[in-house]
Amino acid sequence: MSDELRYLVNRVVQGKASRRAFLGRAAALGVTGAMANTMLASAVRAAGPQRGGHLMMGLQGGESTNSLDPALALSQVPFHYLLTCGETLVNIAPDGSLDMRLAEEVEPSDGGRTWNFRIRQGVEFHNGKTLTPEDVMRTMERHSDEDSQSGALGIMRGIESMEVDGDMFIVHLDSPNADLPYLMSDYHLVIQPDGGFDDPASGIFTGAYRMVEDEPGSRHVMERFENHWDDTVGHFDSVEMLVINDATARNSALQSGQVHIVNRVEPRTANLLARAPGVTVHSVPGRGHYVFIMHVNTAPFDNADLRMALKYAINREDMVERILFGYGSVGNDMPVNEAYPLFDETIPQREFDLDRAREYYERSGHDGSPIVLRTSDGAFPGAVDAAQLFQETARQAGIPLEIQREPSDGYWSEVWNVEPFCASYWSGRPVQDQMYSTAYTSGADWNDTRFFRDDFDALILEARGELDEARRVELYREAGMMVRDDGGLICPMFNDWVDGTRDEIAGWEDNPNAELMGGFSAIKCWMAS
Amino acid sequence: MVHPVVKLLVQRIALGLLLLFAASILIFAGTQILPGDVAQSVLGQAATEQALENMRRQMGLDRPAYERYFDWLWGALQGDFGRALSNNADIASSIQRRLGNTMFLAGVAAAISVPLAILLGLVAVRFRGRWPDNLISGTTLAAISVPEFLLGYIMMYFVGVQLGWFPTVASVHGGMSFWQKLNAVALPALVLTMVVLAHMMRMTRAAILNVMQSAYIETAELKGLRKLTIIARHAMPNSIAPIVNVVMINLAYLVVGVVVIEVVFVYPGMGQYLVDHVSKRDVPVVQACGLIFATVYIGLNLIADLVSILTNPRLRHPK
Numbered sequence: 001m002s003d004e005l006r007y008l009v010n011r012v013v014q015g016k017a018s019r020r021a022f023l024g025r026a027a028a029l030g031v032t033g034a035m036a037n038t039m040l041a042s043a044v045r046a047a048g049p050q051r052g053g054h055l056m057m058g059l060q061g062g063e064s065t066n067s068l069d070p071a072l073a074l075s076q077v078p079f080h081y082l083l084t085c086g087e088t089l090v091n092i093a094p095d096g097s098l099d100m101r102l103a104e105e106v107e108p109s110d111g112g113r114t115w116n117f118r119i120r121q122g123v124e125f126h127n128g129k130t131l132t133p134e135d136v137m138r139t140m141e142r143h144s145d146e147d148s149q150s151g152a153l154g155i156m157r158g159i160e161s162m163e164v165d166g167d168m169f170i171v172h173l174d175s176p177n178a179d180l181p182y183l184m185s186d187y188h189l190v191i192q193p194d195g196g197f198d199d200p201a202s203g204i205f206t207g208a209y210r211m212v213e214d215e216p217g218s219r220h221v222m223e224r225f226e227n228h229w230d231d232t233v234g235h236f237d238s239v240e241m242l243v244i245n246d247a248t249a250r251n252s253a254l255q256s257g258q259v260h261i262v263n264r265v266e267p268r269t270a271n272l273l274a275r276a277p278g279v280t281v282h283s284v285p286g287r288g289h290y291v292f293i294m295h296v297n298t299a300p301f302d303n304a305d306l307r308m309a310l311k312y313a314i315n316r317e318d319m320v321e322r323i324l325f326g327y328g329s330v331g332n333d334m335p336v337n338e339a340y341p342l343f344d345e346t347i348p349q350r351e352f353d354l355d356r357a358r359e360y361y362e363r364s365g366h367d368g369s370p371i372v373l374r375t376s377d378g379a380f381p382g383a384v385d386a387a388q389l390f391q392e393t394a395r396q397a398g399i400p401l402e403i404q405r406e407p408s409d410g411y412w413s414e415v416w417n418v419e420p421f422c423a424s425y426w427s428g429r430p431v432q433d434q435m436y437s438t439a440y441t442s443g444a445d446w447n448d449t450r451f452f453r454d455d456f457d458a459l460i461l462e463a464r465g466e467l468d469e470a471r472r473v474e475l476y477r478e479a480g481m482m483v484r485d486d487g488g489l490i491c492p493m494f495n496d497w498v499d500g501t502r503d504e505i506a507g508w509e510d511n512p513n514a515e516l517m518g519g520f521s522a523i524k525c526w527m528a529s
Numbered sequence: 530m531v532h533p534v535v536k537l538l539v540q541r542i543a544l545g546l547l548l549l550f551a552a553s554i555l556i557f558a559g560t561q562i563l564p565g566d567v568a569q570s571v572l573g574q575a576a577t578e579q580a581l582e583n584m585r586r587q588m589g590l591d592r593p594a595y596e597r598y599f600d601w602l603w604g605a606l607q608g609d610f611g612r613a614l615s616n617n618a619d620i621a622s623s624i625q626r627r628l629g630n631t632m633f634l635a636g637v638a639a640a641i642s643v644p645l646a647i648l649l650g651l652v653a654v655r656f657r658g659r660w661p662d663n664l665i666s667g668t669t670l671a672a673i674s675v676p677e678f679l680l681g682y683i684m685m686y687f688v689g690v691q692l693g694w695f696p697t698v699a700s701v702h703g704g705m706s707f708w709q710k711l712n713a714v715a716l717p718a719l720v721l722t723m724v725v726l727a728h729m730m731r732m733t734r735a736a737i738l739n740v741m742q743s744a745y746i747e748t749a750e751l752k753g754l755r756k757l758t759i760i761a762r763h764a765m766p767n768s769i770a771p772i773v774n775v776v777m778i779n780l781a782y783l784v785v786g787v788v789v790i791e792v793v794f795v796y797p798g799m800g801q802y803l804v805d806h807v808s809k810r811d812v813p814v815v816q817a818c819g820l821i822f823a824t825v826y827i828g829l830n831l832i833a834d835l836v837s838i839l840t841n842p843r844l845r846h847p848k
Contacts, residue, residue, distance in 0.1 A: 058698070058795075063805040064623070067616035201617065215626070216616060217805055218797035219700055242700050244795045248682055252697040253795075256690045259698070 049507060053527030055236040058250045058259035062243030064217030069200040070188050071143060071150035076263060076515070077243055079187050081220050083519035084239060085126075086190025086205035089117055089136065089169075090181050092430055092518070094511040096341035098181055102131065102191055102206065103169075112176035112467050117169045117184075124227045125193050126203075126210040133164040138195025140171075143188060152188035154438075154445075176465030178472065179431040182341075186430075187519060208234025208523055217243055222522075235507075235526035254279055254500050261505060261525075263515045265498040267325040267381075273500055283327045284497045284510040287339045287428025287435075290323070290380045291331075292373065292390065294488035295450040298420040300371065301488060305364035310371075311350060311490055312357035313394040319492045322389065323382040327498050331491030334484045335439065336476075339494075339512035340432050342469065344477040350484070357397035370402035374415050378408025379423035386492070387423055417448045424448065430513065432476050433464050440483060449488030456482050504528050534845060537838050545831040552823040553605075557598050559819075560812045601816070610817040615809045620817050623802070628821065630701055631798040634714050635783035638721035643776055646726050650733025650772075651765070654741065655757055666734075669727035680720050681793040689716060699794040717794040721787060725779040732775040736768035743767075770837035777833040785822045 061076025070082050089103040098106070103117040123131040144156040160174045171180065190205055203211040208230070209222035220241045224234050242259060244250045250262045251269060255276045265273055265281055274281040294301035294310070301307060316330035329337070330349065338345055375387040387403050394401040406415050406422075415422050429435040438444055441460055442452045456479060463475035483489060497515040501508060506528040511518035517525075585591050589600075604611065610620035649669070653662045672680065689697035695715040705713065740746065741764055749759045788800030799818060806814040838844055 063809075064627075064802045065613070065615035065805050065809045065811060067618075069616075072616065213702070215702065215797065216618070217801060218795075219702060242698060242795060244698065246792050246795070249685070249697065249793055249795055252685050252690050256693060256697050258696055 049232075049235045049526040050528065051235050051237070051526070053236050055239045055261070055505075055522055055525070055527070056259040057239065057241045057522065058244040058253045058262040059241055060243075060245050060247070060250065060264040062217055062241075062245065066216040067201050068203040068211065068214060069196065070190050070192070071152070071196075071200060073151060073188060077220070077241060079514070080263075080516065080519055080522070081211065081222070081241060082187050082190050082205075083207075084209050084241075084522045085203065085207040085211050085222060086187075086192075087207050088186070088189050088191070089119075089184045091520070092182060092185050092513050094509055094513075094518070098185075102136070103181075103184075106181045108178070108180075108467065110176075112178050112180075112465050113173050115171045115173070115180045117171070117181075119167050119169055120229065121167065123206050123229045125206055126225055127193065129193050131191065131206055133167055133169045135193055135195060136169045136191055137162050137164050138197060139189065139191050140195070142192075142195045142197055142200070150188055152186050155183045155186055155189075155434075175461070177433070178464060178467050179433050182431045183434070209236075209239055212238075219243065233520075233523045236522065239522045251500075254502065257502060260502045260527075261516065261521055262500045265500045267327040267495075267498060270325065270327055270498050278503050280501050280503060280508075282497075282499045282501065282508065282510065284499070284512060285329055285337070285339055285494065286497045286512050286514070287337065287494070288426065289331055289335065289337075289428065289491050289494045290383070290386065290423075290425050291335075292387075292421070292423055292490040292492070293449050294490070295420040296486075296488040297450040297452070300364075300366055301420055303364045303366070304486060305360045306366055306371075307488065308485075309357045309360035309364060309397065309399060310394065312353045312360060313397045313399055314390050314490060314492050315352040315393045316350075316492045317352065318393075319386055319389060323386045324493055324495055327496045328493045329496070331493050332484060333487070333489055333491050334480045335426060335428075335435050335489060335491065336432050336480060337494050339428070340435075342432060342473050342476050344473050344480075347477060347480060347484070352393070354393070354397045357394075357399065361397060361399050368400060370400045372402050372404050372421060374404045374406050374419050374422040376406040376408050376411045376415065376423065378411045379416075380425040380495075383423040390492075417446065432480075433460065436460050436479060436483075437464075440487070451483065451487050451489075453482065453486075501525075534838060537844065538835060541831060541834050541838070545827050549824060549827050552827065553602055553820055554598070556816055556819040556823065557594075557601060560816055561594060605817070605820055611813045613806065613811050613814050615806065615811045615814075620814055624799070624817060624821065626703075627797060627799050627802045630796065631784055631787075631800070633701070633710065634699075634717060634721070634787070634796060634798060635780065637711065637714055637718040638725070638783050639780055641718060642722040642725050642779075643729065645722070646729035646776075647733050647772065649726070649730045650737065651757070651760055653730070653734045654737045654760055654764075657738070665730065669723075669730050672723040673727035677720060677724050678789050678793050680723055681717070681790060684716050684720055685793070688719075697794070699796045701797065714796070717787075717790050717796055720790060720794075721783060725783065729772070729775050729779055733768075733772050736771045737764045740764045740768045766840065769840045773836045773840075774833045777829040781826050781829045784825045 057080070059077050059080060063075065066075070066078050070086065073079060073082055087101045089101060090106065091099040091101055093099040102120050102123060104120045105118045107116045108114065109116060117136070119131065119133045119136055125131060140156065140162055143150040143152045144159060146153070158173050158175070158177060159171055161172045163170045173180065192200070193204055196202070203214060208225055208228045210225045211220065212223050213219070213221035222239045224237055228234055244253060244262070247264065247266045247269070251265070251273050253259045254262045254273070257278070270281050270283070273279060294307060296302060296307070311333055320326065320328050320330055331337070332347065332350055336343055373387055373390070375383045377384055384405060391401045391403055416424050426439070429438060437460060439446045439448060440451050441447070441457045442454070459475055459479045463472050463479065466472050466475060499516050504527055505525050507525040509517060509524070511520070589597065608621050610624065612618065613620055613623070649665050653665045656662045685697045688694050696713055697716065699713045699717050701710045701713050737760060746759060746764060749763050786800070787798065788804055790796065791798045791800045799821070803815065803818040806818070
């Protein structure tokens with residue numbers, strides 16, 4: 001960087017020159033706009049966060065039926081306002097490590113069967129009350145109760161009992177689980193005074209912002225909570241979340257500068273939006289994936305060679321290009337990818353190979369009758385097109401794939417987990433254990449590939465209780481390879497989180513856990529002048 | 530002796546009230562015959578026999594339907610619609626805000642579209658068959674033929690993003706001044722104007738043309754009156770009834786049927802509120818919205834009836 005440019009950048013960072021003036025001067029010095037923006041962004045980050053400003057977010061996924069009760073949260077807007085106003089015991093950092101929040105430290109004992117959380121002192125709720133370990137325990141109790149209808153109930157099922165000892169909150173499990181702290185990062189488990197028993201929808205939490213106006217399905221306004229314990233987060237004076245469920249409306253609101261941040265940019269229009277002045281589109285690899293699933297216990301999919309033939313006959317690269325418009329990455333016939341902690345990146349990638357597909361198909365001795373693949377617009381965006389691409393490449397390998405289109409309405413009750421071969425999607429889980437035990441172990445509620453293998457179950461159970469990381473990586477590699485080579489899952493692609501921000505928003509960091517920096521954009525970003 | 534007009538008016542109003550009562554029965558019965566009851570939709574998959582029974586007793590669902598109906602109606606008359614099942618919010622206060630917003634947007638759209646439609650109708654009659662008539666008919670027909678969400682996107686792109694005149698997000702809230710609100714709803718109001726304009730304009734044109742064939746218009750022409758004066762002073766008053774009818778139907782549409790525009794422009798009105806709760810099977814909210822929409826429809830049609838009675842000289846001056 002030339003001295004003159006450096007001088008200019010500093011002027012902007014100190015607020016002595018406007019960003020527009022900088023871009024103009026930089027252009028005069030022969031620096032392209034994109035380059036100048038990158039320089040400015042890194043300089044702004046180096047200068048550190050600035051306080052102030054009113055953040056406007058345009059978000060998809062809010063309804064007028066939303067509630068401030070964390071137990072009832074299901075969609076994106078409650079996800080965002082709960083993580084903006086509330087705090088969990090721990091967060092998962094972008095690199096997959098634990099970021100301690102309301103718990104200061106966490107230690108396992110009894111071989112991972114008991115977990116001890118030291119609760120942070122001096123944390124204040126928005127109503128002035130001080131956080132105690134009892135509040136934490138009451139919160140967990142409420143989400144463990146079958147009647148609360150909590151979205152976190154599945155996570156709480158492995159808990160045998162809980163207790164408070166001084167400033168410690170102690171969880172006893174019915175079997176060892178090395179991932180328990182990760183599960184505590186679930187956004188439903190934001191801590192409420194007295195666990196929210198007296199008033200679940202009060203909106204009183206410990207987060208960096210407090211809710212001041214709550215109009216479900218329309219807008220939510222939050223103000224900075226001045227007594228928050230951590231002054232490294234919460235830089236805006238106020239945050240306003242507008243519910244904008246229509247994708248085109250979200251794009252134009254971002255373009256015209258009415259909002260600073262939007263979620264769910266459609267891959268179809270992301271390229272066009274990225275070209276608009278003053279807008280940056282962030283594409284972050286995540287854990288969600290689009291799949292075709294076969295029931296391995298139902299003919300003809302009980303034939304391992306036929307399954308392998310189909311896995312080789314799908315062109316993953318092409319699907320990422322055409323269905324995700326490049327905003328994704330290829331899958332490897334297993335439900336996990338490098339966005340997960342403890343993932344072994346040396347697992348070989350399955351390639352598109354028509355010769356091997358033909359070979360396996362012939363070896364399977366399939367009688368040549370059409371193999372029916374059910375799909376629907378509701379299965380995932382572009383599911384019908386993806387099925388057609390699959391049909392075409394399978395035909396080249398001599399495999400007679402037949403597509404049956406199903407209505408979106410009722411797809412999840414009539415087709416998925418009922419028919420032996422269909423299109424579907426998974427949104428991913430924070431850790432590998434949870435992904436596998438949700439859908440691939442014999443006793444899983446949603447075992448949608450009918451994958452029943454005792455040796456696989458044993459591996460998952462062992463990995464869950466193992467505290468040695470290197471060993472766990474090995475165990476998960478072995479389990480993953482079993483699903484990849486023998487399972488009923490054809491996973492062509494992992495979809496990215498695609499979000500948009502305006503250039504005055506600084507402090508962005510990619511986070512694979514969820515959209516918009518894992519839900520922490522309002523907490524961690526700031527307004528650059 | 531009571532003036533026959535008063536008698537007619539009283540009859541109409543009584544009929545309207547009766548109709549509203551019937552509508553309320555239909556709404557209540559309609560939501561009752563849906564498979565499953567409120568207790569089941571609240572409990573969802575967690576429903577056990579015991580839990581269902583407790584919930585039904587707690588909600589009073591074990592009482593006979595007519596008793597519950599009168600309870601509901603009595604509450605509704607006092608403005609108490611109960612609480613939403615999905616998020617336990619007070620329905621009356623949620624609706625109050627949303628209905629206010631809907632009325633505001635409908636009001637702005639009506640304030641632009643009704644006078645404009647009638648004026649354009651008059652002009653079209655004045656220049657019947659010539660280029661102004663064709664231009665007016667053509668453009669309004671084109672606007673009504675384009676789906677309203679597309680019209681919304683077009684306006685959003687050109688007026689909102691390119692020209693930057695008005696915000697593309699029409700989110701209004703209590704802290705805004707009247708002028709700020711007016712600025713916020715400018716785009717959706719414009720789009721709605723384009724959507725309802727054609728219907729009202731064409732009815733105005735047709736109704737006036739119908740009267741223009743009459744002998745007394747010929748007399749006026751022979752007296753040497755200016756064409757526009759004839760239309761406005763002599764033809765128009767006699768064609769008020771059909772025009773008012775169409776205007777009222779369009780006003781009712783502006784209140785109850787604009788959910789698509791609400792979604793496109795992120796406007797917090799009644800339509801989105803109703804749709805969200807229908808998909809969650811939130812019966813009390815659906816009943817409340819149904820009752821309000823029925824009231825709006827019946828009320829506006831009542832007004833149309835009253836206006837046509839009052840503007841009919843044969844009824845005003847009985848022999």
